Amino acid sequence: MTRKQQRLGLLTLGMVALGGATALVLVAFNDNLVFFYSPSDLEAKAVVPDHRVRIGGLVERESLSRSPDGRMISFRVTDGAADLAVVYEGLLPDLFREGQGVVAEGKLRADGVFAATTVLAKHDENYMPREVVEALKKSGHWQEGGAANLAASPAFPTLASPASGGGLGRGER
Numbered sequence: 001m002t003r004k005q006q007r008l009g010l011l012t013l014g015m016v017a018l019g020g021a022t023a024l025v026l027v028a029f030n031d032n033l034v035f036f037y038s039p040s041d042l043e044a045k046a047v048v049p050d051h052r053v054r055i056g057g058l059v060e061r062e063s064l065s066r067s068p069d070g071r072m073i074s075f076r077v078t079d080g081a082a083d084l085a086v087v088y089e090g091l092l093p094d095l096f097r098e099g100q101g102v103v104a105e106g107k108l109r110a111d112g113v114f115a116a117t118t119v120l121a122k123h124d125e126n127y128m129p130r131e132v133v134e135a136l137k138k139s140g141h142w143q144e145g146g147a148a149n150l151a152a153s154p155a156f157p158t159l160a161s162p163a164s165g166g167g168l169g170r171g172e173r
Helices: 003-031 039-044 130-139
Strands: 035-037 052-059 072-078 083-089 101-108 114-121 158-160
Touching: 035 039, 039 052, 039 083, 039 130, 052 083, 052 130, 083 101
Parallel strands: 035 052, 083 114
Antiparallel strands: 052 072, 052 101, 072 083, 101 114, 114 158
16 A cells, blocks of 8 residues: 555545544534524424424413422413413422513423423513524514513513523623
8 A cells, every 4th residue: 555545545534533523513403402492483383292392482471380299380382373282290490470571491392281381481571582583573563662562571481491490680691
């Protein structure tokens, strides 16, 4: 084997190793990818049950109910055009309430109920996730200004999940 053939073999081996590393990174990235949907999007698109997604909208008024032990919470999330039943087991953020913006991460069950593993709730009046704003604008429930409109008061998410036991404040991600 000549020196030129050895260099070509090493170059080929290096390219195969680089391609393999790139493939592993892409597979790991795809496993952690979570898509955002509004309740209307979930109705319109065929989302595979038991696939992790995020939903967002407003907590529908008079839809919040708790189990007798207080651990299981069920509520409905709406974007004005459609609504979706959500169940969550754990402690909700202190600022979670009906009529407020919410983003929940979890899986859509085969029976059409969203089983949330994480709930993000309103924090202050300065920020709402871009996806929630777009969904509310698309459904016609967004108004610039106007504190009387629930959709016009932006939300900053506070993370609460059973594993974390609490929330993250601004800048703690």
